[in-house]
Amino acid sequence: MKGYRKYFGKKLAWFLITLVVAVILNFVLPRLMPADPVSAITGKMAQGMTDASAVQEIYKRYEEEFGTNKPMIEQFFIFVKNLFRGDLGTSFSQYPRKVSDIISSAIGWTIALQFPAIIVGWLLGNLLGALAAYIRKGFDKVLLPIALFLSNVPAFGMAVTLLVLFAVNLKIAPIGGGYAFDMIPNFSWRFIQSVIAHYQLPFWSIVLVSIGGQAVGMRSMSIYELNADYVKYARFLGIKDHKIVGYVFRNAMLPQVTGLALSIGTMIGGALVAEIIFSYPGLGSTMYSAVTAADYPLISATTLIITIMVLIVTFVLDIVYGFIDPRVKAAQFDA
DSSP states (O other), X not given: OHHHHHHHHHHHHHHHXXXXXXXXXXXXXXXXXXXXXXXXXXHHHTTTOOOHHHHHHHHHXXXXXXXXXXXXXXXXXXXXXXXXXTOOOBOSTTTTSXXXXXXXXXXXXXXXXXXXXXXXXXXXXXXXHHHHHHHOHHHHHHHHHHHHHHHHSOHHHHHHHHIIIIIIISOOSOSSSSSOTTOOOXXXXXXXXXXXXXXXXXXXXXXXHHHHHHHHHHHHHHHHHXXXXXXXXXXXXXXXXXXXXXXXXXXHHHHHHHHHHHHHHTHHHHHHHHHHHTTOOSHHHHHHHHHHTTOHHHHHHHHHHHHHXXXXXXXXXXXXXXXXXXXXXXXXXXX
């Protein structure tokens, strides 16, 4: 237990240090952008006004409200204090909407799109990769080139290909959006049908790219494990093949589980390309519009969510590996 406590303590210390650095960078980097969002808000609010002093007063009022007239260090401590209270601030680009309201309305769309797509792509990719490694022969010769091709197709390339093929040319899928533009979200069957129709292309664009990478990774790890000494020794002892294969694929799955966890942790970042191309109303599109509008609070909130998700997933993985991987256990007790 002493080894586990030491291992856990080290991981927790690194987690907290990384979190502090991430929060600092999350605050500072958006504010290094050259744009002045307060001027943009003032321009909207002062349309048609000819009195320069009145426009200046409006600018000063919003500067005071957003705190951009304060020193950077003071802004940072205000940011951290509000963060502990769950206050992510007010959006510059969608003023006077609160950042928390914008994120809460978008995060459901992203989770509903990304989480099932990642899981389906991971399951299908690993299943095909394992079969290719075990069966080999013709199945492997067909699957490997296809998997390599899919794994090397960039996410935007797959999304654009599906969009042009099925939405523009064949016209069997909507071009973009989360639902028909003439509809208001509700629980009617007509609205649900529209959501499902708009869901298909972004979902499959993520799944197809994911399948390729997972299949190639699982095939390589499975072939390595199938040729390991313990497999040869087990077969020499006459252990049944299905038992050996069970151990082989369990060992081969360890890196794949890491990949799955990190994919889930970074699902918001991965959503960016698919959501922008298909105009899907999730966090990816929200983050993109925030960057283009130099919306500091919204940029900070979305990137902070990604950072915290990745850190938590990585930390949990490290702790779980400490219990399930014999090599990590051995390292702990040696220490």
